[in-house]
Amino acid sequence: MSFNIALSGINAAQKDLDVTANNIANVNTFGFKESRAEFADVYATSIFSNGKTATGNGVKTAQVAQQFHQGSLLTTQNSLDMAIGGEGFFVTAEDPTTLTRNFTRAGAFNLNSENYVVNASGQFLQAYPVDSNGNPSSVSMAATRPLQISTSVGSPTQTDQVDMTFNLPSGGTEHDIGDFDPGNPDTYTSSTSVTTYDSLGEPHVAQTYFIKRTPDPVGPPVIAENSWDVVTYVDKKPVDIAGGTANVANASNPNTTIPTSARMVFGTDGELDPGTPVSPLPITTVALGSTNGADPTQTVTFNFNNPTQFGAAFEVSALSQNGSTVGKLTGIDIATDGLVKATFSNGSTVYMGKVAIAKFNNTQGLAQIGDTSWQATQNSGEPIAGEGNSGTFGKINSSNLEQSNVNLSTELVDLISAQRNFQANSRALEVNSTLQQTILQIR
Numbered sequence: 489m490s491f492n493i494a495l496s497g498i499n500a501a502q503k504d505l506d507v508t509a510n511n512i513a514n515v516n517t518f519g520f521k522e523s524r525a526e527f528a529d530v531y532a533t534s535i536f537s538n539g540k541t542a543t544g545n546g547v548k549t550a551q552v553a554q555q556f557h558q559g560s561l562l563t564t565q566n567s568l569d570m571a572i573g574g575e576g577f578f579v580t581a582e583d584p585t586t587l588t589r590n591f592t593r594a595g596a597f598n599l600n601s602e603n604y605v606v607n608a609s610g611q612f613l614q615a616y617p618v619d620s621n622g623n624p625s626s627v628s629m630a631a632t633r634p635l636q637i638s639t640s641v642g643s644p645t646q647t648d649q650v651d652m653t654f655n656l657p658s659g660g661t662e663h664d665i666g667d668f669d670p671g672n673p674d675t676y677t678s679s680t681s682v683t684t685y686d687s688l689g690e691p692h693v694a695q696t697y698f699i700k701r702t703p704d705p706v707g708p709p710v711i712a713e714n715s716w717d718v719v720t721y722v723d724k725k726p727v728d729i730a731g732g733t734a735n736v737a738n739a740s741n742p743n744t745t746i747p748t749s750a751r752m753v754f755g756t757d758g759e760l761d762p763g764t765p766v767s768p769l770p771i772t773t774v775a776l777g778s779t780n781g782a783d784p785t786q787t788v789t790f791n792f793n794n795p796t797q798f799g800a801a802f803e804v805s806a807l808s809q810n811g812s813t814v815g816k817l818t819g820i821d822i823a824t825d826g827l828v829k830a831t832f833s834n835g836s837t838v839y840m841g842k843v844a845i846a847k848f849n850n851t852q853g854l855a856q857i858g859d860t861s862w863q864a865t866q867n868s869g870e871p872i873a874g875e876g877n878s879g880t881f882g883k884i885n886s887s888n889l890e891q892s893n894v895n896l897s898t899e900l901v902d903l904i905s906a907q908r909n910f911q912a913n914s915r916a917l918e919v920n921s922t923l924q925q926t927i928l929q930i931r
Contacts, residue, residue, distance in 0.1 A: 560891050
């Protein structure tokens with residue numbers, strides 16, 4: 489019997505050594521969770537045995553329990569590196585079509601040849617599809633899809649709104665609209681320009697000219713005091729303004745076509761007179777984008793926001809437009825809730841998905857499958873799908889990796905303890921063998 493008892497002790501010490509050695513070997517494995525060998529004594533009795541004198545039958549390995557406490561975080565320079573600060577797991581799959589899901593704490597991800605986000609083992613990171621505002625349509629394991637960073641360039645957006653805020657000089661030089669020539673600065677008072685974009689992303693320069701008019705000296709004024717005409721050219725070509733004043737012949741330069749203009753009239757306080765019927769604001773023009781195959785019906789609305797005429801120099805205090813040209817991917821940003829945002833060189837942003845997070849009622853029931861991954865079992869329960877930075881799922885830290893939670897100092901002490909335990913049981917086995925040999929030599 490003592491042979492078996494000592495042998496069970498040797499087996500237990502070997503198991504302890506194996507577990508400790510595996511922990512030490514994975515001390516630098518990202519997302520690794522250490523294990524702990526747990527033992528139980530073997531004690532067999534029957535109704536006919538004397539329990540007061542029973543000695544026990546040795547030891548057995550009850551289980552090798554995984555320890556899922558948090559590992560320390562390591563900062564990296566890769567935005568696709570992620571670490572979870574909490575109980576959650578990243579969800580991965582062996583290929584884009586399978587419904588089998590694996591779970592991992594190792595967040596060292598990168599892009600494969602098809603721009604899917606994968607780990608070093610080639611497993612595909614799963615995410616929830618999102619709408620244009622970044623909201624997931626469904627939060628469930630069945631809704632997860634492989635996260636793919638779009639390889640296409642940012643789509644262009646045609647301009648349909650231009651916003652301007654400016655001050656026109658009250659002491660500006662007055663001109664006759666009939667003398668206007670965009671190539672001669674002496675025929676207009678002030679000007680500004682903005683780059684607009686057609687439906688194909690081609691840029692077009694829209695130049696806006698402000699001409700202070702000379703008021704009528706006698707009779708009912710057609711041109712009132714503090715009146716300004718606004719003329720717009722796109723790519724140096726005249727553009728008629730919808731609802732503007734009629735075309736006027738160019739007296740000084742008959743080769744110049746003057747488009748229709750809009751008129752602004754200011755009061756004595758320098759503010760725009762809202763009651764002037766000849767002030768069609770905002771101004772709607774037709775952009776000249778049809779020559780390159782772009783949308784020929786594109787319209788651009790020029791919104792003059794609180795224009796003024798004060799005794800100061802001409803100044804544009806705000807100028808913006810809502811179009812954009814073709815863009816290339818310039819960066820990936822992952823928020824604490826897992827929302828993946830792609831930024832393009834044209835200033836546009838696109839939400840690619842939201843990284844899926846899962847947790848379990850019993851994490852120690854998960855089955856290890858290698859490559860720092862686990863699968864759900866009956867003991868662990870079904871995975872509970874969730875989002876980062878909510879509840880106990882944990883916050884996603886981009887440009888970070890979770891290091892192994894192995895405490896090397898503790899493992900080295902356990903290694904010495906397991907070694908001594910192995911030696912002691914070996915000694916017990918040796919002593920038992922000596923006693924048996926002594927008995928056999930009795931004559």
